[in-house]
Amino acid sequence: MKTLIQKTLVLLLISLSIGTIWAEENKLTAVQILQKTDDVINAPKDQDLKIKLILTDKKGKEKTREMSMIQKGADKRLVKFLSPAAQKGISFLSLPDDVMYLYLPSFKKVRRIASHVKNTKFAGTDFTYEDMEAIRYSSKYIPKFIKKDGEYYVLELTPKEGIKTDYSRLMMWIRTDNFYLTKMEHYNRGNKLFKIMTRNNIEQVNGYWIAKESEMNDLKAKHKTKMIIDSVKFDSAFSDNIFSKRNLSK
Amino acid sequence: MRKYYLITLTIITIVFGSLSLYAESNIIFGGSFQTDNRMYLKNNNDFSWQEYRLDLDLDANISDNVHFYSDFWVRSLGFPNIQKSSDLFQSKMVTPQKFELKEGYFDIYGLFSENLDVRIGRQRITWGSADKLNPTDNLNPDDLEDIWDFGRHLASDGISTKYYLGDYELSAVFIPSFSPAVFPGGNWATALSPSLDLPTGLSLGSFSDKIILPENNIKESATTGVKVAGNLFDYDFSLSYVHGRDDLPLINKVIITPIDTVGTVEISTEMIFPKMQIVGFDMAGTVGDVGVWAESAIFFPERIIQETDLSGLGMGTQESVVLDDAPYVKYVVGADYTFTNGIYINTQYLHGFIHEKEESIEDYYMFGLEKKLFEDRLKITPLSGGLEVKNYDNFEDNYAIIFSPEIAYSPYDNIEFIFGAYIIEGNKSSTFGKMKDYDDVYLKTKVNF
Numbered sequence: 001m002k003t004l005i006q007k008t009l010v011l012l013l014i015s016l017s018i019g020t021i022w023a024e025e026n027k028l029t030a031v032q033i034l035q036k037t038d039d040v041i042n043a044p045k046d047q048d049l050k051i052k053l054i055l056t057d058k059k060g061k062e063k064t065r066e067m068s069m070i071q072k073g074a075d076k077r078l079v080k081f082l083s084p085a086a087q088k089g090i091s092f093l094s095l096p097d098d099v100m101y102l103y104l105p106s107f108k109k110v111r112r113i114a115s116h117v118k119n120t121k122f123a124g125t126d127f128t129y130e131d132m133e134a135i136r137y138s139s140k141y142i143p144k145f146i147k148k149d150g151e152y153y154v155l156e157l158t159p160k161e162g163i164k165t166d167y168s169r170l171m172m173w174i175r176t177d178n179f180y181l182t183k184m185e186h187y188n189r190g191n192k193l194f195k196i197m198t199r200n201n202i203e204q205v206n207g208y209w210i211a212k213e214s215e216m217n218d219l220k221a222k223h224k225t226k227m228i229i230d231s232v233k234f235d236s237a238f239s240d241n242i243f244s245k246r247n248l249s250k
Numbered sequence: 251m252r253k254y255y256l257i258t259l260t261i262i263t264i265v266f267g268s269l270s271l272y273a274e275s276n277i278i279f280g281g282s283f284q285t286d287n288r289m290y291l292k293n294n295n296d297f298s299w300q301e302y303r304l305d306l307d308l309d310a311n312i313s314d315n316v317h318f319y320s321d322f323w324v325r326s327l328g329f330p331n332i333q334k335s336s337d338l339f340q341s342k343m344v345t346p347q348k349f350e351l352k353e354g355y356f357d358i359y360g361l362f363s364e365n366l367d368v369r370i371g372r373q374r375i376t377w378g379s380a381d382k383l384n385p386t387d388n389l390n391p392d393d394l395e396d397i398w399d400f401g402r403h404l405a406s407d408g409i410s411t412k413y414y415l416g417d418y419e420l421s422a423v424f425i426p427s428f429s430p431a432v433f434p435g436g437n438w439a440t441a442l443s444p445s446l447d448l449p450t451g452l453s454l455g456s457f458s459d460k461i462i463l464p465e466n467n468i469k470e471s472a473t474t475g476v477k478v479a480g481n482l483f484d485y486d487f488s489l490s491y492v493h494g495r496d497d498l499p500l501i502n503k504v505i506i507t508p509i510d511t512v513g514t515v516e517i518s519t520e521m522i523f524p525k526m527q528i529v530g531f532d533m534a535g536t537v538g539d540v541g542v543w544a545e546s547a548i549f550f551p552e553r554i555i556q557e558t559d560l561s562g563l564g565m566g567t568q569e570s571v572v573l574d575d576a577p578y579v580k581y582v583v584g585a586d587y588t589f590t591n592g593i594y595i596n597t598q599y600l601h602g603f604i605h606e607k608e609e610s611i612e613d614y615y616m617f618g619l620e621k622k623l624f625e626d627r628l629k630i631t632p633l634s635g636g637l638e639v640k641n642y643d644n645f646e647d648n649y650a651i652i653f654s655p656e657i658a659y660s661p662y663d664n665i666e667f668i669f670g671a672y673i674i675e676g677n678k679s680s681t682f683g684k685m686k687d688y689d690d691v692y693l694k695t696k697v698n699f
Contacts, residue, residue: 088698117588
């Protein structure tokens with residue numbers, strides 16, 4: 001009996017040790033995977049995009065918007081609406097450390113976006129201001145390796161301590177061949193799945209991977225927004241001055 | 251005939267100028283057309299406002315460093331103003347129309363220094379971080395034509411510069427000539443006009459007034475301003491200084507002349523625009539998840555002594571101080587928040603409305619609650635308005651509640667229908683209470699292009 005207990009304890013200890021090592025390896029792997037994903041998404045020194053947005057409601061009715069988006073590195077992004085006429089000129093600036101500014105031409109004022117606005121829809125799309133922010137996921141979230149699902153790594157991301165976000169967790173599907181993010185599930189503070197983003201038409205342009213189409217699907221509102229990249233330019237050597245309040249209203 | 255030649259020449263110049271700009275640069279035309287019809291809830295449901303406004307914008311990036319912008323309003327405002335048969339021959343009396351250059355300026359970016367931007371021309375300069383009611387927004391004259399369009403200002407002809415130094419921004423503005431505020435029309439005119447108390451026992455027979463504009467030179471007419479803006483402890487802030495004149499006139503001279511023996515008098519007044527220096531401060535940021543802002547302005551007015559000539563009544567001339575040279579303060583503090591269900595709330599405490607000075611300053615508690623529905627096609631604002639308090643010690647006789655619910659519906663992109671009301675309850679001693687018998691309902695429509 002004593003031997004059986006000893007054997008059981010030894011087996012338990014070995015299992016725990018293996019489990020710990022396995023989990024530790026997977027945690028490290030998850031971090032590495034997420035860092036590689038961040039590196040791939042933000043590989044260009046800068047990006048200059050012309051984007052068409054197609055908003056589709058639950059009845060299938062569509063609305064179209066156009067915007068320009070420029071990004072430098074992983075943490076500076078400037079978005080300007082080009083159409084429709086009622087939204088033309090609305091501009092959004094995302095800077096490091098969660099700093100975001102909005103310019104509304106009708107008020108002729110640049111206003112800092114308060115954190116309560118970050119979870120609201122960006123100009124009627126299914127992307128929130130938080131979704132539009134330029135970030136490195138690895139700097140805001142702790143990844144956990146869930147599984148390898150065919151050609152995809154599946155990670156679960158939870159916000160790091162002190163990070164303000166409306167998402168309790170994110171589930172990411174990342175291609176194993178190039179570490180490009182292809183699908184992301186968004187869970188609200190009640191841990192309920194409420195939005196899914198998918199990325200399609202992923203191709204290499206000038207050596208950088210890019211999804212020519214992304215779609216955000218709001219499951220509750222049964223509303224979706226497709227983001228189609230009409231034109232893209234990389235590495236235009238944008239100055240930091242472009243990503244400033246000064247340039248936001250120009 | 252010469253006039254028509256000049257008009258034709260101007261149109262040809264504008265058209266060909268625009269075409270050449272269009273050919274050579276990135277030029278964008280846009281704008282909106284909107285209708286605004288209002289009627290009283292009482293007073294036989296008479297119409298109180300009718301406006302059809304074509305707003306035309308022209309925006310051109312002439313080069314990387316030069317930008318041009320103009321904004322024209324072509325408006326039909328008001329109702330036929332026919333007094334006599336000869337008026338019928340004047341189309342502007344039958345259909346009142348206005349053509350206004352609201353803004354027209356060009357920007358030069360990086361002039362002399364990479365960090366210096368200069369704007370020359372008719373321009374709106376918006377200072378202050380509060381929501382529409384900004385005590386520090388004093389460079390452009392107030393445009394009170396539509397009193398419900400809070401925060402509306404005229405643009406001013408001048409030059410403004412901005413110098414960028416890291417996260418800091420230094421602004422300087424020079425507006426060479428003075429322009430007064432536009433007063434609201436109709437019943438609102440009396441609510442905001444300077445009041446005049448008649449001596450006991452006298453009644454008003456006739457009234458006339460005269461406005462004395464400042465001398466048309468830089469010393470007397472110019473407005474100047476400087477501002478430094480930056481970010482401290484995660485709060486955007488600015489400090490500003492303005493030297494100019496109050497854009498609302500003040501009575502400095504009254505002549506009271508008897509016209510009969512029972513106390514009926516004729517009154518003539520003279521009004522001036524007091525010189526004013528204003529030191530302003532504003533900040534905006536967040537506390538937790540709540541957006542917060544505060545804005546304050548200290549006004550340093552010149553002393554204005556009102557001279558009342560009662561010699562016609564055998565009482566000589568009396569003098570009284572209508573504006574002391576002691577500083578007074580106006581301020582706003584506010585907050586807003588969006589709940590997870592999409593309901594947006596906004597509240598502000600305002601000490602000092604646009605026209606108020608010194609002892610006449612009152613308190614206003616503004617509030618708003620809105621919710622967007624059906625993929626933002628419908629916006630309902632069931633709670634919006636404010637509470638005016640003139641005197642807390644005798645609240646019942648010195649308050650007004652303003653209630654302005656609104657529903658906005660946008661069936662398609664770029665089109666909007668807005669239905670709402672302006673309802674006032676309170677005591678007539680207060681600014682808004684004076685208008686309690688003139689509640690409005692309105693329907694506005696707008697198309698953007």
